[in-house]
Amino acid sequence: MATDAELFKCGMRRLAAGVSVVTAIDSLPHGLVATSVSSVCVEPTPTLLVCVNRNVSCHAVIHKAGAFCVNILRSSDVQLARRFSAPENRAARFDGYGWVPLTTGAPALLDALASFDCRVAQTIEVHSHTIFIGNVLSVRLPDTEIAPLLYLDGRFETLRADTATS
Amino acid sequence: MATDAELFKCGMRRLAAGVSVVTAIDSLPHGLVATSVSSVCVEPTPTLLVCVNRNVSCHAVIHKAGAFCVNILRSSDVQLARRFSAPENRAARFDGYGWVPLTTGAPALLDALASFDCRVAQTIEVHSHTIFIGNVLSVRLPDTEIAPLLYLDGRFETLRADTATS
Numbered sequence: 050m051a052t053d054a055e056l057f058k059c060g061m062r063r064l065a066a067g068v069s070v071v072t073a074i075d076s077l078p079h080g081l082v083a084t085s086v087s088s089v090c091v092e093p094t095p096t097l098l099v100c101v102n103r104n105v106s107c108h109a110v111i112h113k114a115g116a117f118c119v120n121i122l123r124s125s126d127v128q129l130a131r132r133f134s135a136p137e138n139r140a141a142r143f144d145g146y147g148w149v150p151l152t153t154g155a156p157a158l159l160d161a162l163a164s165f166d167c168r169v170a171q172t173i174e175v176h177s178h179t180i181f182i183g184n185v186l187s188v189r190l191p192d193t194e195i196a197p198l199l200y201l202d203g204r205f206e207t208l209r210a211d212t213a214t215s
Numbered sequence: 216m217a218t219d220a221e222l223f224k225c226g227m228r229r230l231a232a233g234v235s236v237v238t239a240i241d242s243l244p245h246g247l248v249a250t251s252v253s254s255v256c257v258e259p260t261p262t263l264l265v266c267v268n269r270n271v272s273c274h275a276v277i278h279k280a281g282a283f284c285v286n287i288l289r290s291s292d293v294q295l296a297r298r299f300s301a302p303e304n305r306a307a308r309f310d311g312y313g314w315v316p317l318t319t320g321a322p323a324l325l326d327a328l329a330s331f332d333c334r335v336a337q338t339i340e341v342h343s344h345t346i347f348i349g350n351v352l353s354v355r356l357p358d359t360e361i362a363p364l365l366y367l368d369g370r371f372e373t374l375r376a377d378t379a380t381s
C-alpha cells in the first residue's frame with residue numbers, strides 16, 4: 050500500500066512541465082533546474098513564481114540577492130539541464146554557454162527560449178520549500194523556433210512537431 | 216516596440232505545461248482549465264498550488280468551498296479542455312464524462328491521468344490572480360499509459376513517444 054507521500058509523488062510525475070534554469074548571483078553565479086515555474090499575473094506588473102527547495106544552495110542566494118532569472122530551456126539543452134541538476138562540479142556549471150546579465154545581475158542564458166529577470170516581490174515558506182514570487186523587470190526573447198525541453202515521469206522529453214491539435 | 220506586458224506574455228507562451236481541469240463544488244460542480252499547477256512540497260503534507268484568475272466563476276467557488284480537485288488531462292482530452300475553456304454552456308461541462316467525489320466533494324475526473332483532491336491551506340492574492348495552496352487529502356492514480364495533454368505557444372500538444380532522452 051503506497052503512502053500518501055508516495056502516491057502524491059507518483060501523481061506529480063504525470064504533470065508535464067517545461068524545464069528552466071533559475072539563476073542568482075552573489076560573488077559568483079548560482080543556478081538550479083526548476084519545473085515549478087508558473088505565470089501569476091500580467092498587470093500591473095508581469096509576475097511569475099517558482100518553488101525552490103530550501104536545501105539547494107541557490108535558495109539562500111536568491112533570498113540574499115532578492116533577485117533571480119528564469120531561463121526556459123530548449124529541447125537541445127538536456128546536457129545543460131543535467132549539469133544544473135547534478136551536485137558535483139558546481140563551479141563549472143556556467144562554463145561553455147553564453148550568459149548575460151539583464152537588470153538585476155542574475156545571469157540570463159543567451160540561448161534560452163526566453164529569460165525573465167525578476168526582483169523578488171514576496172516569499173511564501175511552505176515547509177521544505179519557498180515560493181518566490183517575482184516581478185519581471187526584463188524579458189529576453191530570441192527570435193527562434195519554439196522547441197522546449199520537457200520533463201515528465203522522471204525523464205526529459207521533447208514535443209512532436211506534427212501533433213499540434215489546435 | 217512591444218510593451219513589457221506583451222513581451223512577458225510572449226515569453227510565457229514558450230513555457231510548456233501540462234493541462235489540468237480544476238474543479239470545485241457548491242450546489243453545482245464548477246471547473247476551469249489550468250496550466251499553472253505546481254507541486255510545492257511532499258512532507259509533512261503533500262501540497263500543491265494553482266494560480267486562478269479572480270474573474271473566472273470557479274474562483275469564488277473554490278474560495279467558498281475551501282477545497283478543489285486538480286485533474287491532469289490526457290492527450291486525448293482536447294475536447295474536454297476546450298469545453299472547460301469556453302465561456303458558453305457551463306451547465307453542460309460535466310456531461311458525458313465520469314466524475315467521482317474523493318474526500319472534499321470536488322469532482323475527480325475518472326479518466327484523468329491523476330487527480331489530487333485538496334483542502335485550501337493558504338491563499339495569496341497577487342493582483343488579478345489568487346495562488347491557492349492546497350493540502351492534498353486524496354490522490355487518484357489510474358494504472359495507465361502516461362500520455363498527457365500539453366499546452367505551448369497557444370496550442371494543445373502531445374508528446375512524441377520515441378523522444379525520451381534519459
